[in-house]
Amino acid sequence: MSDKPYVARSNMIAARVLGNETMVMSASDSTLFTLDEVATLIWESADGLTPLEEIVKNKVCTQYDVSPEVALKDAEVLVKQLAGHGLMLLSDRPVAQPSEFPKVNP
Numbered sequence: 001m002s003d004k005p006y007v008a009r010s011n012m013i014a015a016r017v018l019g020n021e022t023m024v025m026s027a028s029d030s031t032l033f034t035l036d037e038v039a040t041l042i043w044e045s046a047d048g049l050t051p052l053e054e055i056v057k058n059k060v061c062t063q064y065d066v067s068p069e070v071a072l073k074d075a076e077v078l079v080k081q082l083a084g085h086g087l088m089l090l091s092d093r094p095v096a097q098p099s100e101f102p103k104v105n106p
Helices: 037-045 052-063 068-084
Strands: 006-009 013-018 021-026 032-035 047-051 088-091
Touching: 006 052, 021 037, 032 037, 037 052, 037 068, 047 052, 052 068, 068 088
Parallel strands: none
Antiparallel strands: 006 047, 006 088, 013 021, 021 032
């Protein structure tokens, strides 16, 4: 992963926010994932235009008592896992046409 990876939600999913969590289902194999409150914040911020580092600094670290270094390391693990299941896209540059990515339904 580059120093400043960009993250976007895959368009091959279905997602729904339930309270402070998000349920995400993979369209490829119908696997269901539950994202906790912090993962949901990252998920909702993954617009394809904002580097992960900025999401962590401007969203995660401002809402939770965590150092930027620890938060970024944890966020990198999370997005790699989600990308490994086809739920998230990682790129070393902004992801084209982010408007095609599904909105999370409240």
